[in-house]
Amino acid sequence: MHRPSFDFFDQPPLYPNEAFKAQQGLGMTSQRTRDRLIRRLIDLGITDETVLQAMRVVPRHAFLDEAMGSRAYEDTALPIGYGQTISQPIVVATMTQWLLADREQHPMQRVLEIGTGSGYQTAVLALLVKQLFSVERIAPLLFKAQAALQKLDLHNIEFNLNDGHWGWSSRAPFDGIISAAAPDKLPEELLGQLKEGGRLVMPIGQQEQLLYGYIKTSTGVKETCLGEVLFVPMKQGVEV
Numbered sequence: 068m069h070r071p072s073f074d075f076f077d078q079p080p081l082y083p084n085e086a087f088k089a090q091q092g093l094g095m096t097s098q099r100t101r102d103r104l105i106r107r108l109i110d111l112g113i114t115d116e117t118v119l120q121a122m123r124v125v126p127r128h129a130f131l132d133e134a135m136g137s138r139a140y141e142d143t144a145l146p147i148g149y150g151q152t153i154s155q156p157i158v159v160a161t162m163t164q165w166l167l168a169d170r171e172q173h174p175m176q177r178v179l180e181i182g183t184g185s186g187y188q189t190a191v192l193a194l195l196v197k198q199l200f201s202v203e204r205i206a207p208l209l210f211k212a213q214a215a216l217q218k219l220d221l222h223n224i225e226f227n228l229n230d231g232h233w234g235w236s237s238r239a240p241f242d243g244i245i246s247a248a249a250p251d252k253l254p255e256e257l258l259g260q261l262k263e264g265g266r267l268v269m270p271i272g273q274q275e276q277l278l279y280g281y282i283k284t285s286t287g288v289k290e291t292c293l294g295e296v297l298f299v300p301m302k303q304g305v306e307v
């Protein structure tokens with residue numbers, strides 16, 4: 068793997084709209100602080116410049132309570148309430164990079180996200196795919212995420228308060244599926260909602276979890292292990 072050859076840190080960030088520009092933050096939430104995190108992602112092996120660009124402009128602090136804002140650009144998961152966490156930036160970058168890796172052959176037009184949580188990964192994905200469908204099982208988290216995403220003026224996202232084990236059949240088939248919650252085993256329903264050539268990336272397991280990537284082929288499924296991770300469990304049903 069090679070590091071990005073261009074130095075985009077010399078360039079101003081490519082804000083997708085004025086709302087992004089208005090929420091770039093100061094001090095511990097400034098562009099400088101965010102760029103330090105992006106440099107770390109590059110050091111950890113993230114090479115996709117489009118993914119790095121998207122993460123460079125998404126204000127992660129806007130998805131956290133104010134008290135947690137000063138830690139927004141640490142490469143760690145942080146609490147968002149209801150026993151859940153905002154995903155660790157390197158994990159968001161790794162999953163997104165893998166999801167988009169074959170986009171020239173197979174563009175990511177329709178993507179399903181399971182576990183909206185804070186909405187942070189949702190914002191990153193919304194900048195990179197045509198249409199995003201995001202499912203969350205905890206109502207107050209979903210409402211808070213929707214409000215944060217609305218402030219960024221993102222309009223290519225549909226939300227669903229539901230149990231993501233079942234995917235979202237009325238919006239299927241998808242080019243990609245990404246899950247931020249870990250089931251014990253791969254829910255077969257999700258593979259069924261994937262197009263041929265489509266990609267699914269999700270953590271599997273309980274105490275010991277591995278991140279897997281699956282590519283649906285004409286004859287079956289190609290599986291890749293992307294390393295050890297720690298996600299919240301994928302739970303059954305909905306909480307209102």
Ligand code: SAH
Pocket residue numbers: 147151152153154181182183184185186187188189202203204205208229230231232247248299300301302303304
């Ligand atoms: N990417 C999110 C991660 C949030 S943590 C972020 O960066 O904020 C994972 C989320 O998955 C939690 O909000 C949790 O409520 C949700 N979740 C767990 N099981 C689920 C299920 N069966 N269906 C939908 N969402 C689920």
